[in-house]
Amino acid sequence: MDTLRTILDPHFLLRNSVYVSLLVGLVCPSVGVYLVLRRLIFMGVALPQISSCGIAFTFALQGWGLLAHLHQSEHSLAFFGSTLFTIPTIVLLSLLVRRGRGSVESRLGTVYVLAGAWSILLLVTNPSGEHGLLDMLKGEIIAIPDVDLEWTAAIFCGVIVLLFLFRKEFLVVSFDREMAVTLKKNVLFWDALLFLLIGVTISMAVLSVGPLVAFGFLLIPSLIAHLFARNMRQFALFASVIGGLTAFCGFCIAYRWDFPVGPTDVALLGMVYGLAFLGQKAVGLLRSRRGPAQAVAGAQT
Amino acid sequence: MTDEVALSLEHVAVGYGRRIVLPDVNLSLPRGSFTGLLGANGSGKSTILKTVLGIIPPLGGRIVLNPVGGGPPVFGYMPQRESLDPIYPLSSFEVVLMGVCGRVKPGSRISRMEKEGAHQCLRETGADQLSRKLFSELSGGQKQRVLLARALATKPDLLLLDEPTAGIDALATKAIMELLGKIYVTQRQTIVMVSHDLTTVRENAKAVIWLHEGKVLHGAVSELLTLDKIQELLDLELR
Numbered sequence: 001m002d003t004l005r006t007i008l009d010p011h012f013l014l015r016n017s018v019y020v021s022l023l024v025g026l027v028c029p030s031v032g033v034y035l036v037l038r039r040l041i042f043m044g045v046a047l048p049q050i051s052s053c054g055i056a057f058t059f060a061l062q063g064w065g066l067l068a069h070l071h072q073s074e075h076s077l078a079f080f081g082s083t084l085f086t087i088p089t090i091v092l093l094s095l096l097v098r099r100g101r102g103s104v105e106s107r108l109g110t111v112y113v114l115a116g117a118w119s120i121l122l123l124v125t126n127p128s129g130e131h132g133l134l135d136m137l138k139g140e141i142i143a144i145p146d147v148d149l150e151w152t153a154a155i156f157c158g159v160i161v162l163l164f165l166f167r168k169e170f171l172v173v174s175f176d177r178e179m180a181v182t183l184k185k186n187v188l189f190w191d192a193l194l195f196l197l198i199g200v201t202i203s204m205a206v207l208s209v210g211p212l213v214a215f216g217f218l219l220i221p222s223l224i225a226h227l228f229a230r231n232m233r234q235f236a237l238f239a240s241v242i243g244g245l246t247a248f249c250g251f252c253i254a255y256r257w258d259f260p261v262g263p264t265d266v267a268l269l270g271m272v273y274g275l276a277f278l279g280q281k282a283v284g285l286l287r288s289r290r291g292p293a294q295a296v297a298g299a300q301t
Numbered sequence: 302m303t304d305e306v307a308l309s310l311e312h313v314a315v316g317y318g319r320r321i322v323l324p325d326v327n328l329s330l331p332r333g334s335f336t337g338l339l340g341a342n343g344s345g346k347s348t349i350l351k352t353v354l355g356i357i358p359p360l361g362g363r364i365v366l367n368p369v370g371g372g373p374p375v376f377g378y379m380p381q382r383e384s385l386d387p388i389y390p391l392s393s394f395e396v397v398l399m400g401v402c403g404r405v406k407p408g409s410r411i412s413r414m415e416k417e418g419a420h421q422c423l424r425e426t427g428a429d430q431l432s433r434k435l436f437s438e439l440s441g442g443q444k445q446r447v448l449l450a451r452a453l454a455t456k457p458d459l460l461l462l463d464e465p466t467a468g469i470d471a472l473a474t475k476a477i478m479e480l481l482g483k484i485y486v487t488q489r490q491t492i493v494m495v496s497h498d499l500t501t502v503r504e505n506a507k508a509v510i511w512l513h514e515g516k517v518l519h520g521a522v523s524e525l526l527t528l529d530k531i532q533e534l535l536d537l538e539l540r
Contacts, residue, residue: 037389165408172399175389178356182378183403183455230435231392 003256016144018251020152020208021261025247027156028217029225029239030163031201034194036222038174042108043093044218047086047202048211049115054085055207056122063126075148075207082203090195144208155204159197170194171232209262216266217243224273227280246272306367307332307374307459307491308353313362315345315352321360322348328510328519330493332367335485337502337522338495340512346495347381349512350461353493354378369458375403377457381464382444387437393447394432397423400454422450426480442473449480460484462494466501474498478505499531 007018035044058081061067067077089111096107163170173180173190180187205214225238250265309329316322322345330336340346351357353364354376366374377400400422401415423429428446431439436447445465452460465481466474482505484490496502502509503526511518511525513534518525 037386039386039388168399168402168405168411169407172402175391176380176385176399178351178354178380178384179378179399179451181356182354182376183399185402226388226390229390230433231390231395235390 003252007252007255014255016146016149017261018248019149020144021247021251021265022244023152023156024205024209024213024217025221025243025245025265026240027160027201027243028205028214029221029243030160030236031198032218032222033225033236033239034170034174034198035218036226040094041219042105043090044215046093046108046112046115047090047199048206048214048218049112049119050089051082051086051203051206051214052211053115053119053122054082054203056119056126057081057085060122060126075145075151078207079151079203082207083200086203087196087199090199091192094191094195148208152204152208155200159201162193162197166190166193167232167236209265213262213265216269217247220266220269220273221246224269224276227276242272305332306330306365307334308367309365310353311363311365313352313364314360315348315357316360317348317357323512323515323517326362326517328517330491330508332491333489334508335481335492335506336494336508336510337506338493338510338512339497339499339502342497344512344514346497346512347463349510350463350493350495354461374458375455377452377455377460379445379448379452379460379462379465381467382441382448383468385436389437391436392433393428393436393439394419394423396436396447397432397451397454400451403455418456419450419454422453423447425453425484426450427476440473441469442476445469445473445477446480449477453484458491460490460492462492464495464497466496466498474501481505499526502526 006012007014009015012018032044035041055078058067058077062077093104093108093111096104169180169185169190170193172183172185173187174194177187180190202214202218205217209217221239221243222235224242225235229235229238246269247265250268251261253259253268254261254264306329310326313326314321314324315326322343326349338346338349348357352359368374397419398411398416401411401419405411405415420429420432423432426446426449428443428450431443431447436444439447449462449465452462462481466477469477478501481492481494485492492506494502494506503522506522509518509520509522509525511534518534524530
C-alpha cells in the first residue's frame with residue numbers, strides 16, 4: 001500500500017517513468033493486435049531489434065563526427081534513426097510475407113540476428129563510448145526527462161487517435177483484402193498507414209523501454225485478450241487494458257523489490273498469460289462436463 | 302430479365318502476372334440474369350470473377366461495367382470462406398458490417414441506420430440469431446449465410462459469388478440455393494455464381510458460362526446443360 005501511495009504521489013521522483021511505462025503498456029498492444037491478426041508475430045521480434053540498430057547507427061554517426069552533438073535533440077535523433085530503420089524494414093518484410101515466396105521465418109530470423117549483431121558492433125565502435133547508449137537499448141526506464149515524456153505522449157496519442165479513427169479501414173484491408181478492393185478502398189494506402197503507425201510505435205517504445213519490453217507489450221497482451229475476446233472491439237480494448245494494468249503493476253513490483261522495470265513487466269505479462277490460458281482451459285472443461293450433465297437432466301425431466 | 306447489359310467483357314485476357322489462363326473472353330451479361338460459371342479445377346473460374354471485380358488486373362481487352370444511377374455499379378462479393386483467416390475474433394455482425402464500409406467515409410462512424418440495414422441483411426439470410434457469435438466458430442453453411450448477408454449489405458448492383466456451396470452438406474447447399482433463388486426473384490439481382498457443381502447450376506441458374514481448355518462457352522442453361530451436351534463436354538475434359 002505504501003509503495004502504491006509513493007508511486008501515485010504527484011511529486012514522486014520517478015513519475016515520468018511510471019507514465020512512460022503506462023503509455024507503452026496501453027499503446028503497444030493496440031498496435032500488437034494487428035501483428036497477431038496478420039500473423040506477423042515474428043516481425044514483432046525482428047522490428048524492435050532493427051529499431052535498436054537504427055538508434056545505435058544514429059549515435060555512431062554522431063560519435064564519428066558525421067552528425068552534430070546536441071544534447072537536447074538526442075532523443076529526437078534516436079527516434080529519427082529508429083524510425084528510419086524500422087519503417088522500410090516493415091514495408092519490405094510485409095511485401096515478402098504477402099508474396100509468400102521463400103521462408104518468411106528464415107528471413108525474419110536473419111534480420112533479427114543481423115540487427116542484433118550490428119547494434120553491438122555500432123556501439124563498441126562508437127568513439128563516444130557505450131555510456132548512456134547501452135542503457136537506452138536495454139530500456140532504462142528510470143531517468144526520463146519531461147521533454148521525452150511529452151514527445152512520447154504526443155506520438156502515442158497520435159497513433160491511438162489514427163488507429164481509432166480508421167479502425168474500419170484497417171480491419172477490412174487486414175481481414176479481407178479482396179473485399180476491400182471491391183469496396184474501392186485504397187488497400188496500399190491503408191496498409192502503408194498501418195505499417196507507418198506500427199513502425200512509429202515500435203521506434204518510440206524501443207527508445208523508451210528497449211526491444212525486449214517493446215516486443216513483450218506488442219505480443220503478450222494481444223495473445224491474452226485473444227483468449228477471451230468475442231468481437232474486435234473487446235479484443236483491442238482487453239489487450240490495451242491488460243497492457244496498461246500490467247505495466248503499472250510491474251512498475252510497483254519492480255520499485256518495491258528493486259527489480260529492473262522492463263524484465264519485471266515482461267515476466268508479469270508471462271504469468272498473466274499462463275494464468276489466463278489455464279483459466280480458459282478450466283472454463284472450457286467445466287462447460288464440456290456441464291453440457292452432458294444438463295443433457296441427462298433434461299432427458300430425465 | 303431485361304435486355305440491358307450489366308457487364309460485358311471484350312477480348313479480355315485473364316491470368317496471373319505473365320501467365321494467361323484465358324486468352325480471349327468475350328461475353329455480356331444482361332441485367333437481372335442468374336449465371337452459373339462452370340469449369341474444371343484450374344480452368345479460370347475464380348480468375349475471371351476476380352478480374353471483373355478488379356482484384357486482378359486484366360492482361361488485355363476491355364471490361365465494360367454499365368453505370369447504375371449515374372455511378373459505377375456496386376459489387377456484392379462473396380469469397381470462398383476458406384480464404385478468411387479464423388484468427389480474427391470477429392462477431393458475425395462485425396463481418397456483415399464490413400459490407401457497408403464502401404458507403405461510409407474513412408474516419409466516420411457507421412450510422413444507426415446502416416447498422417440496422419446490416420441486421421436486416423442477416424435476417425434476410427436467416428442468420429440473425431448468429432449475429433453475436435464468433436464468425437470463426439460457425440459451421441460452413443452458417444458462414445456462407447453470413448458472407449451472403451455481407452454481400453447484400455453492400456446494396457449491390459451485381460452479386461458475384463465464388464463457390465458459395467463448396468464444402469457444405471446437401472441440406473445446407475439446398476438452403477443456400479433457395480436463399481439465392483429468393484434474392485434473385487425478389488430483388489431482381491444480377492447474379493454470377495462460380496461453381497463446379499453441375500446439378501446446382503442446372504437447377505438454379507438461368508444461363509451458364511462453361512470454361513473449357515481456354516475456351517468460353519456461354520448460353521442458356523436449357524441449351525448448354527442438356528444431358529448430351531454435358532456428356533460431350535465431360536468427355537472432352539476427361540480426354
